Amino acid sequence: MTAVTAVTEMTAATRPGSLAESLADRIAADAATGGPFGPDATAARDEAERFPDDEVRLLDAWGGPAAFVPARLGGAPGDVHDLFDVVRVLAEHDLTLAVGYCKTYLGAAPVWVAGGPEQQAQVARLVMVEHAVASWGLTEPGRGSDLAAGTTRARRRPDGAWVLDGTKWPVNNASRGRLLTVLARTADRPGPAGTSVLLVDGADIGPGGRTPLPKARTHGIRGADISGVRFSEAVLPAGALVGQEGTGLRTTLLALQFTRMVTAALSVAALTSAHRVVGEFAHARELHGTRLARLPHAARVLADAAAALDLVVSGCRTALGTSATRPAELSVVSALVKAGVPTLAQRHLTALAQLYGARGYLAPGPVSDGRFARLERDHRIVAIFDGSTAVNRAGVVAQLPVVAARHAARHAAGPAAGGDLLDLLAAARDRRPADYGGATLLSRDGCTLLGVLTDPSAPGAAGVLAGALSATLEAGRALRTVADRQEPAAVQLVARLELLYLAAAVELRRRAGELADDRAERALSLAARQVQALPLDAEVAA
C-alpha cells in the first residue's frame, strides 16, 4: 500500500548541522518538557489570539534571526535555503509562529535587494545582534494589490532628511517592528517612477511621528500582529532611502521575487502536517471492518497528498536554486511557485479534511488537539498575502509570449538532457546564496527549467506533460491584446504552467537521482492529471 510508506517519509528534511535542524531539535525538546512550544500551550495561545512572545524570545536566543540575513552579511551559511527550512520547521509547528517570526525577512528584503553596503551591514547587525523586528509597509487602507496607487508621501527637506506622512495597513508586525520598509510616493509624478522605498528605524523617530494602529482580528493566524502604522510628519534621516529615488516599485517587485518563494514554505509545511495527522488517523481508524487507509478511496487521497508534497517541495527547491544561479528568471519562477504551491496545497488539504471527518472540525478538547482545524484555517492566508494568486498569475500572463518563444528556441536547439539544468539542483544542494543583485523585472530567458519537459514521446507521465506544456505555450503565444491577457482563459494557462513547473522540477530531480523513479512517476502522474483537469478552451468544446 503506497500510502503506508508515505507517512513516515514526509517530514521536513532538515540538513544535519543546519540552523533549521538545530531549531527543530530545540523546539522538540522544549515541547517535550512542557515549554511554550508544547501542543497545549500552542493551542491555548491560539485560542487567546495571543502573539507567540515566549517562542520568539527563545528563537532569538537560539540564533533564529540569522536566517533572515544573507550569508555574505554574516547570516546563516545556507542563506535562503536555511531560511526556507526554518520557515518550514516553524510552520510545521504553527503557522502563526512562522508568519509572526519570519516577517523580518520580508521587511528586510528590499534592503538586501537595493540597499547600500552600509545600510545592509547596519540592518544585518540590528536583526542579528539586537534582534530587531522588521516589517514591510506596502498596503494602505481601502487599497489592496494596486501598489502604485499608494498615497503615503515622503518629502525631502533641504537638509536631506525625509518627512513621511500616510498610513500603512494591514501590516504584519507593524506595531512590533523597530524597522519598517515603506513604499512611499516621493515625487508628484504619477506611476511607478514617483515611488521610493524608505527604511524607517523606530529609534530615529519621535513618538509623535509614528502611531501604531490596533491589531486587526483575523480568520486564521489569529495571534499574529496584523496591525498598522500612521506617520504624521515623521522625520527620517537622509540615509533612510533604500536604493535610488524613484525606484520604489521596482525594488519592491524585485524583493517580492525572493519573498514569494520563501512564503511558499508555509504551504509546504501545512501540507506536510496535514498529511501526517490524517495519515496517522487513517491508518489507525477501523471502518467497515478494515482500516480506513486500506479502503481504495482513502489510500488514493493519502497517496495523492504525498505526491503533491513531492511536487511542491521539488518546485521550491528549483526556485531556491534559481535564485542563486538564474536570478533573472525569478520574475516567472517565483510567481509560478507563489501561485502554484498554495493552490495545490489547499486542494489536498481540502481532500484530507474530508477524510478526517468530524475530527478535523473539532477545536482543542478531549477528542482532538485542534491542530488540523487550525492549520486548515491558517493556511488560507498564504494565497492572499505577499501578492495574491491572481496577482502572481497576472504577472506571468504578461510574460507568457517570452516564455513560449524561449522554450521553442531551446527546443529547436535539441532536446534538453537536463544536464545544463542540474546546476539548479546543485545550487540548492550546495546552499549557494541568493543573488539579490541579479533579479530583473522581466525574464528575458523565460523559464529554462520547463525545458526538461520537451519530449511528448517520452514514456509515462513525462510525455503527457510535455504535450500539455507545448499546448499551453502555444495558446500563450496567441494572446495578443491586453484584454486577451486579462481573460480567465489566459489565467487558466498560468494555472497549468504552475503544475508543469512543479512537474519539471520533479523530473529534474528524478534525472539527478534525488527522487526514485516510482516516486517521481507518482508525482508526475498527479501533475498530469491535474493539468488535464484545467482544459484549454478547445478541449472544453470537444
Added chain:
Amino acid sequence: MTELVDARPVDGLAAVEAVLGDATDLGNPFGHAAIGTHDDAGRLAPGLPQALTVAGLGAALVPEAHGGRLRGLDGLVRVLRAVDRRDPAAALALGVTPFMAWANVWVAGDAGQRDAVGRLLAAGERAACAYHELDHGNDLTANALTARPDGDGWVLTGRKEVISNADFCAAAVVFARTEARPGPRSHSLFLLDAAVLGDPRARTLPRYRTAGMRGVRLTGLDLDGCPVPGDAVLGTPGRATETALRCFQLSRVVLPGATLGLLDTMLRLAVTALRGRSLYGGTALDLPATREVLAAAFLDLLVADAHVRAVARAASAAPEHLGPLASGVKALVPEILVGAVDRLGLLLGSQFFLRDGTGATVQKLVRDARPTSFGHASQVTCLVSLLPHLLRCARPDGPAPTVPAVLFDATDVGPVDVSRLRVAAPAGDLLAARAAGEPAAGWDARVAALAADVRARGLADTRVDASAAALDAAHAWTCAQAAGACLGLSDAGRTPLADPLVRAAALTRLALQARRHEAPLTRAAREHLLDLLLARVEGRLTLDLDPDPTLA
C-alpha cells in the same frame, strides 16, 4: 435585466424573512453583526429560536397530517434556506436537526409517537437525532451503544457523540444495538422522551467545540444502564438500519438544500464588497477574473438548486425513486457549495481574512460550510450507496423510466407519503435518464460510457471497498442527475435556466464537474450571468432559482 418575481407563496417563508429583518442593520438583533458576535461566543443570537418559532419554523418541519404545515420538501427547503442565509448554525440546530429526528419518527413511528413528536416540534421544541459514535463514524452497523431487553422495557448503555441539541432537547432518537451479531438487522431505534432524558442514568456529555457551526450545541449522550419503556421503540426492533436508509433519503436532500442559503449570502456580500473595492483606477468588479468567479458561483448556485429542487419534489411525486436521487444530492451539492464558497473567499482576499464588517460574516460562512460535506453521510458513503443502483441502471435491457413533469414545474407537488420510500429503488434513474437523451455538452455519450464502465466493473466493485475508479463513475453519475434536473427545469421555462445561454453554461459546467475539471465560462455566459446576479442583488432578491424577496 429584470426577472419576474415568483408569486407562488411558500408557507412560512415570508414570515421567517420578516422576523429576521434587515441583515445589514447594525441595530438588528438578528442582523449579520449581532449574529456574528454571538457566534464568536458559541451561541445563537438570543431570542432567535423563539422568533423563528413564532414565524412557524417548527410547524414547517412537520406534515399537515401531524399538526404542522409541511407539504413538499421543496417548500421546506426554501424556508430552511431563509434561516441559513442568516445563520447556518441556527438552521442546523433549529431546523435541520429536528427534521432529521422527525424523519425517523415519521418513517418508523406509530401514530402516537408521530403525534407526540409532531406536536413538540410544531411548538418549537428541539429534538436530537443521535446516531454518531466517534469510534464508528460512517459505519452505522458497527455502532456499539447497546439496548438490552429488561422486563417490558429496555436498558440502554453506551455513548452517542458529537450530537446536535443532545443536551437541550425535548426528544431524542437513538440508534442502538439490540443484537450482538454483526449485520444490518442488529440495531433498533428508540425515542427517548423528556422523562427518560431526565433520568440520572442519562447524562449528557460535555460540549464539543468546533471550528464552525459554533452556535450549535454539540454534545452527546452517555447512557449508563438507563431504563427505557417498551413503547419507546420506533418501528420494528432490529430494523433500524432499514429505517435509517429510508429516512436519510429525506435528510440527504433537505440538509444540502438548506445549506445553499449560505452560498446565497456569501455571493451577495462578495458582490457588494468587490464593487466597493477600488483597484487600478476602477473597482475590483471590473476585472474579468473577478467577474468570472462571481458569475460561476451564481451558476453553481442555480445548478445546485435545480438538483435539489427536482429531487425534493421527487420525494412527493416518485418516493420509490428517492434513494439514489437523494444520495446524488448529498454527494454533489456540498462539493459544489464548498468549492464556490472557497473560491469566493479567495476572491475577497484581505476582505475575507480580516475579521471586521463583511469579513466577520464571510469567515463564519466559510467555517460553517464545511460540515455539509463530511457530516451526516460523507460523499464517499453516498457514492458507495449509489453503486448498486448504477449497476441496475446500466443494464442494456433496463426499463426507461417515465420522468414525471411535476419534478420540474412550480405546482404544489403534494405531501410526501413516507410509506412509499424504499431501501432499494426500482431500476431506472429519473434524472440521469433525462441527461442520457441530451446531446448538448456530450451528455448522451457520457451517460452511455458511464453505464458501460459500470457494467464492465460488475457487482464486485459496488461495495464499501469500491475502487477509486468506481467512485469516480458514481460521482460523474451524480453530475448526470444534476444535468437532468437542469434540463427538466430549463424546459419548464420560468427560471434563469430557461435561457439558452444559461442552460448551455450549466450543462458544460456539470460536464466539467463530472471529471472534476475546471474551465472558465464563455465570455457571453459570464457577462449575462453577472448582469442577472447584479440585478438580483440590487433588487434584494434571493440568488437561487426563484427570486424571492429577502433582507439577507
